[in-house]
Amino acid sequence: MLDFHDLFLPYVHRIRALEHTTMYGSRTILFLTDDGTLRLLAIELTRPASPTTPQWRQVFTSSTDTTKSWLWRMAKSHVRAHDAGHHELVTHWLRTHCAVEPYILAANRQLSEMHPVYQLLRPHFRYTMRINALARSSLVNGGGIIESTFSPQRYGMELSSVAYDKLWRFDTEALPADLVRRGMAEEDPTAEHGLRLAIKDYPFANDGLLIWDAIKGWVQAYVSRYYPDDDSVTQDEELQAFWTEVRTEGHGDKKEAPWWPKLDTPETLAHTLTTIIWVAAAHHAAVNFGQYDFGGYFPNRPSIARTKMPVEEPVDDAALKKFLDNPDEALRECFPSQVQATVVMAVLEVLSSHSPDEEYLGGMETAPWGDDTAVRAAYTRFNDELKVAEGVIKERNENRMLKNRCGAGIVPYELMKPFSQPGPGVMRKGIPNSTSI
Secondary structure (H helix, E strand, O other): OEEEOOOOHHHHHHHHOOOOOOOOEEEEEEEEOOOOOEEEEEEEEEEOOOOOOOOEEEEEEOOOOHHHHHHHHHHHHHHHHHHHHHHHHHHHHHHHHHHHHHHHHHHHHHOOOOOHHHHHHHHHHOOHHHHHHHHHHHOOOOOOHHHHHOOOHHHHHHHHHHHHHHHOOHHHOOHHHHHHHOOOEEEOOOOHHHEEEOOOOOHHHHHHHHHHHHHHHHHHHHHHHHOOOHHHHHOOHHHHHHHHHHHHHHOHHHOOOOOOOOOOOHHHHHHHHHHHHHHHHHHHHHHHOOHHHHHOOHHHOOOOOOOOOOOOOOOOHHHHHHHHHOHHHHHHHHOOOHHHHHHHHHHHHHHOEOOOOOOEOOOHHHOOOOOOHHHHHHHHHHHHHHHHHHHHHHHHHOOOOOOOOOOOOOOOOOOOOOOOOOOOOEOOOOOEOOOOO
């Protein structure tokens, strides 16, 4: 189920009070077929009750009836707009750009530049504060691009904050825990990576777990070199001050939450650092660099739905007649305006592009600069593992049994390929070290 019901429902009437837009709470049901693909079954759109109108809710399904078929297309456009807004404001902006900031600030305040943890994390903080400042001045600012082109409009940042309050927790930002939380996997010690996936052909999960394991192996080797026992972790005053600031200052309203890991063993330290690097590098790459491929053609992923369903009660007879007379025009009026579509297209192309001076995860340009041969050897192994993962991903994209990534009209999944040729432009692959665009 794709669920945009509980999060969006409180905003429906507030968003509807704005001009040239509308909103519903939505739930979309998909069926997992025997060949591993998902088939769309039904869409439920809900308008909550108001002081003047009762609740309206309707389920739309695919149909051979012409009128119902056009209603189905329009319902899908609404859900795509919900997904686009949630993706930009929560999955992308909140879970990567925003969430990484407390790590950067705390590291620079509490860790000396020579501290081994600072040296490990430094490449993964490159340009993040600068790109976030630019985003706050032109993308997510009041009246900016996101507010003027995506479905939540002026309530986008508020909705992102509510999502943080309700959904964000550090312990589920690690990829395995994230998959389990979303019902996409179950823990299974006998399975590869310790997880049994709900959808076996799930490109993000399958490729992402290769990257997660490579990062974990590198970080564990690095941590074991500097922290041989529990006392070396607990008695590192700079390290403990760093983590205390992340929790109590960076996430002050969640500082008492029981799910925060304690840095009291080399194992918990390694897992914490692996999670930070995963979010800053691989998670951001997965949710950012494919945006132009999927959203550049705006009917595939409209950023906003501007008109109500023509059958919403009380029915507007004129709107329903217009829909019945010319459903194609009615659908186009629901899509973003020409200006909105053009702006989003241009922004997604920029966001999906790599910088010519990009530094990639595990790249030799950010190899440890010290003369510790054990650390340098571990980093070389990390680089080698990522090259192997790249080969595995290439083979998967050529495997016609994997129908979610190979076949006519299917975009090969390359977002977790670690390396890329130098930019500029939309490269569709490569995992930068940091959240840098």
